[in-house]
Amino acid sequence: MTTDTPATSLPAPAPAPLTPAQRRFDVFLALVLFVGGLISAALSAVAGYYGDEQQNNMLLALAYVAVLSMPLALRRRWPCQVGVIVVFAFFMGVTLRIPDIFVGNIAMFIALYTVGAWATDRRRARIVRIVLIVAMFAWLLTVMFFEVTAAGSEQGTPAGAFTPYMAAMLINLLINVLYFGGAYYLGDRAWSGRLQRLALEQRTAELEAERELTATQAVALDRVHIARELHDVVAHHVSAMGVQAGAARAVMDLDPAAAREALHGIETSARDAIAELKQLLHTLRSSSEVEVEASTLTLDALPDLVDAVGAAGMPVNLTIVGCPRPIAQLVQVNLYRIAQEALTNARRHGGAGVRAEVRLRFDAESVELEITNTGHAGTYAKPGMGQLGMLERAEVSGGTLTFGPRSTDRGGYLVRVRVPMAAGAASAAGAAGATGATGATGATGAAGAAGAAEGAGSTGSTGATGTADPPETANPAVALGAASPAPRVGASDPASAPRPAGAPA
Numbered sequence: 001m002t003t004d005t006p007a008t009s010l011p012a013p014a015p016a017p018l019t020p021a022q023r024r025f026d027v028f029l030a031l032v033l034f035v036g037g038l039i040s041a042a043l044s045a046v047a048g049y050y051g052d053e054q055q056n057n058m059l060l061a062l063a064y065v066a067v068l069s070m071p072l073a074l075r076r077r078w079p080c081q082v083g084v085i086v087v088f089a090f091f092m093g094v095t096l097r098i099p100d101i102f103v104g105n106i107a108m109f110i111a112l113y114t115v116g117a118w119a120t121d122r123r124r125a126r127i128v129r130i131v132l133i134v135a136m137f138a139w140l141l142t143v144m145f146f147e148v149t150a151a152g153s154e155q156g157t158p159a160g161a162f163t164p165y166m167a168a169m170l171i172n173l174l175i176n177v178l179y180f181g182g183a184y185y186l187g188d189r190a191w192s193g194r195l196q197r198l199a200l201e202q203r204t205a206e207l208e209a210e211r212e213l214t215a216t217q218a219v220a221l222d223r224v225h226i227a228r229e230l231h232d233v234v235a236h237h238v239s240a241m242g243v244q245a246g247a248a249r250a251v252m253d254l255d256p257a258a259a260r261e262a263l264h265g266i267e268t269s270a271r272d273a274i275a276e277l278k279q280l281l282h283t284l285r286s287s288s289e290v291e292v293e294a295s296t297l298t299l300d301a302l303p304d305l306v307d308a309v310g311a312a313g314m315p316v317n318l319t320i321v322g323c324p325r326p327i328a329q330l331v332q333v334n335l336y337r338i339a340q341e342a343l344t345n346a347r348r349h350g351g352a353g354v355r356a357e358v359r360l361r362f363d364a365e366s367v368e369l370e371i372t373n374t375g376h377a378g379t380y381a382k383p384g385m386g387q388l389g390m391l392e393r394a395e396v397s398g399g400t401l402t403f404g405p406r407s408t409d410r411g412g413y414l415v416r417v418r419v420p421m422a423a424g425a426a427s428a429a430g431a432a433g434a435t436g437a438t439g440a441t442g443a444t445g446a447a448g449a450a451g452a453a454e455g456a457g458s459t460g461s462t463g464a465t466g467t468a469d470p471p472e473t474a475n476p477a478v479a480l481g482a483a484s485p486a487p488r489v490g491a492s493d494p495a496s497a498p499r500p501a502g503a504p505a
Contacts, residue, residue: 049101060096064096068093069103072111076114083112084132087108090108112184116191125187129183140176247313269312319358321361334394341386341390351375356372365421401417
């Protein structure tokens with residue numbers, strides 16, 4: 001006999017309702033075997049298959065064929081019961097010498113195969129098949145023993161001696177071994193294939209669900225990226241345009257030249273905003289992943305940013321410390337956007353007379369960008385949309401971000417981001433994947449764009465490259481590291497106080 005394949009050790013699948021096609025096939029199979037059994041019984045009766053002992057009662061043959069074949073129409077629903085009925089019917093047919101053996105063998109093979117292929121209770125299926133096969137072999141050996149001894153006595157040879165009749169019986173025994181062994185083995189193989197198909201269907205369904213989830217997440221991450229870029233563009237340029245429009249309106253009658261200069265600044269800001277939006281739309285329409293990183297916004301553009309902010313009415317000084325070193329494109333874009341957001345917040349919420357300082361430091365291990373201002377620094381319960389965007393950019397670059405009010409003796413607000421050089425190199429190697437790997441926290445980043453159109457400030461100038469003061473420390477600062485996905489705000493922290501109207505976005 002055969003042993004179970006490894007697949008049979010898997011959990012049995014839940015009984016599934018039979019399909020109409022399976023039901024029709026089983027009914028058709030039963031009808032074919034019934035008709036074939038009648039034809040076989042009729043022809044065997046004419047041929048005298050059992051000789052003088054043959055049963056020639058056709059009504060009995062009809063009942064035998066019906067009991068043998070009709071249960072097969074329900075073989076998948078009750079495989080064990082059908083197997084027992086068919087084997088017993090075959091046993092009675094041979095015992096009563098009903099002239100049919102060809103269709104009976106086919107029906108019994110199908111019944112035993114079905115027990116192995118469709119019985120969900122594997123222990124019962126194994127027991128039923130073993131009991132039926134052992135019973136059939138016991139019956140076969142008993143019949144062979146009596147027939148061989150009877151034949152030996154009639155031929156005058158010692159009982160049980162190896163005779164031509166005995167050789168024929170041994171051939172019959174080998175055929176039965178292959179017959180029952182094949183039914184057992186093929187039934188188990190069909191069961192194993194069924195389990196494998198079920199596992200494959202489940203895996204396919206899981207992969208389909210995972211694909212849909214991945215597609216949904218990709219769309220969400222794209223929306224986060226678009227929201228962050230739109231916030232950076234709109235918050236900066238539209239805020240500057242609002243300040244300059246207000247200044248132009250105030251001095252239009254008194255100083256037309258100053259109003260003309262403010263209007264020129266509005267035009268410049270509008271052109272820059274349109275250029276950046278076009279570049280963003282070009283990136284979104286492009287199917288090339290390489291172009292996601294392509295941007296004209298680098299650290300080399302910081303002086304232009306400082307000039308633009310100064311022209312909008314807030315004095316800004318830029319200081320570069322150390323020797324500039326090559327930095328990944330993605331890191332440069334993120335540092336530029338952080339500086340842009342910090343200066344925009346200073347202009348919007350710092351109040352009249354606010355001044356800002358931008359310090360870019362290079363050392364052997366990292367690059368650090370620090371933006372401070374002398375304006376109002378209120379406490380707030382949680383970071384705004386722009387600050388969440390800065391946190392995400394710092395995390396994507398592999399760096400840390402600290403922001404919060406400065407010490408009470410100096411006043412103002414501090415934003416500092418520090419990116420290790422090793423993290424910058426890693427960002428260069430996987431910029432496309434890292435850009436899309438930001439968390440869902442930035443999904444609300446677009447909400448901050450609507451409030452970026454107003455601000456206040458006064459005219460100022462830009463600074464030059466030089467030596468900077470030692471890095472400052474923010475008082476109740478909020479920091480984010482590579483292992484910290486969101487800022488920590490505690491009840492005992494000054495940041496837990498209610499947010500004033502002038503808090504940064």
